[in-house]
Each structure stands twice: as structure tokens, then as C-alpha cells.
Amino acid sequence: MFGRVVSVVVGLALLATGCSAEREWGGGASPEGGVAKIGLVTKTDTNPYFVDLRADAEAAASARGAEFIALAGQFDGxxxxxxxxxxxxxxxxxxxxLITPNSSTGVNDALARARQTGILVIALDTATEPPDAVDATIATDNFEAGRLQGAYAKAALGDRPPKVLMIDGTAGSSVSTLRHQGFLAGMGLAEGAPEIRGTTNANGDQSLAQQGAENLLARSSDITAVHTMNEPTARGVHAALQSRGLAGQVVxxxxxxxxxxxxxVKSGQIRATVMQFPDKMAQLGVDAAVEHARTGAKPGGFQDTGSVVITDQPMPGIPSQPVAWGEQHCWGER
Structure with a gap:
């Protein structure tokens, strides 16, 4: 995976700068000189992204001699x-x-109870609101990922006017909100602009995305670009566009x-994807957990694990890597 050794070393240095010598302990496993006992909570145990993140975290925990337990919600939300x-x-x-919260606020009370017992809590992938509901967040800068997506779509449209559908994720999720806002910023559009022809939530689910896109296209098929919150969403939207003969016309x-x-991307179903790196999130989260168990130190703040545009149709002014690079660094089954 992309820059694993370098990124982990750099990330640990960053974690160290955010650590304090907090030694107060009200419960949980002993934090000083003991074996880390890590609990991972993902949004679901079926979405390939979270399956991969869990596998990376489990492998990292095993390599560091930490105990590891994984649980998940039954569905996104x-x-x-x-x-x-x-x-x-x-x-x-x-x-x-370590948790990827379904909602940025929905589990805050439970997280507060965990922290009151002395448990270190780190959000992976999805930030909480407020950010200090957890000790630290290790994630993609989702606004920037959305901005890159929107900037690429705008450049790919060229002289064609933007007529946009927004297929978002789960209502209340900071990931969905930030990607939505970032996409509009990259496109140069304000929220509520007339260029936005329709918006729907699809919870990151392919079937819901297809259904939602079909409903929006039934109202207006005069569309030139679509924001998709994630790749399962994009697959659903592609099916909806294809059924109307629009797949080749829409960016x-x-x-x-x-x-x-x-x-x-390689087959042309989508023009580009913005790659994120769940292996970095998992590795850095486990490293912080092991350090906490060893010394009691706690990380703080937000760490961006990076994002890269992957496309074989590069656009001027949009930094990107080709599909061949993406194939070498992608996550999930090849």
C-alpha cells in the first residue's frame, strides 16, 4: 500500500507531538507497561472499505502483540x-x-462513558462533532477529497455548463457532509445553486444509489455531472445512467x-476516483493504542492520511496518478 513504511513513521512522529503525559486511569486495561487491548467498531462488517480497514487493524495488532476485538453496526447508520x-x-x-462512527453525533454519549473509564478513543475515517468527543481522529480530509472530486469534474466538463446530481451518504455523517461541501467548492457552486438539479441520500449503498438516481433522473435527465459519495454509490448511479443511455454523456x-x-475507472464507468488509505488509518490507530498501553500517552487532534486522484484522463491543474499506479496501491480484492 501507498508509502506504508514512510507514512507510518511520519504519522507516529505527528502522533507523538500530539501526545500528553496523561496518566490518570479510571478503568479499562492497565495503560502503562501492559498489553494493548483494542476494540474496533466499524460502521458495518459488509462494506469492502470497512472490511479492509478491519483486516489491516487486525494485522497491525497481531504484529504489535496487541489483543484485538472487532464489532460493527448491522448497517450504515x-x-x-x-x-x-x-x-x-x-x-x-x-x-x-477505535471507531468509525455511523453518525458524527450519534454515539457521543457512549464514547464519553468510555473515556470516563480511562479508555483511549480514536475516531478512524469519520470525525465526530464536536471533534473533542474523541481523543484523536485519524482520517482522510474528506472536504479536500470532495474538493478534488469536484475540481476534476469541473475540468472534465470543459465548456459544458454544470447540471449536477448530488448522491450523498448517510444523513448526519461528517464524511458525507464534508465530501458534499468539498465537491461543491471544487465545482465552484454554492449550496442551493440552480445548477444542482437534485440531491438524495443513499447511505453509501449501491442499490439505494441506483434507486435514488433513477428517481432524480425521472424528474430531469438533463444532467452533465454527478457527485457520488463513494464507489458503491457510483456503481449504482452508473447503472441508472446506463439504463437511460446517459452514461457516456455524464462526468x-x-x-x-x-x-x-x-x-x-479503467473500464470507463467513472472518469476518476479519489483514493484514500484505510491501511494508514488502521496502522496509526493501532500504533497509538499500543503506545498508550505502554506509556499512558494519548494522541490528540486530527491526522490527514491523504487522498490521491486516480485517472487515465488527467486534467490540467488537477494532480493525479494513472490507473496503473492505482492498481498497485488500491485496497480490497484485486
């Missing part, structure tokens, strides 16, 4: 399931919880950088 997982981890006495980029998404 299952806040209650994630709350139950957090409470389970509190009872099991984990020393660190669609996405965000994720999974191997399936890179293959979709």
Missing part, C-alpha cells in the same frame, strides 16, 4: 448497534476503542480508491 458495541468493550476492559468521479473502483 446503525447508531444503536455501535452504542452496544462500545458498551460491550467497556465491559470487556479494553484499553483503546462522474467518486471517492474511495478500492480496487473495484480503480477497475471502474
Amino acid at each position: 446503525d447508531n444503536d448497534g455501535q452504542v452496544r458495541a462500545i458498551e460491550n468493550f467497556i465491559q470487556q476492559g479494553v484499553s483503546t476503542i 462522474m468521479a467518486s471517492i474511495d480508491g478500492g480496487c473495484e473502483g480503480v477497475a471502474a
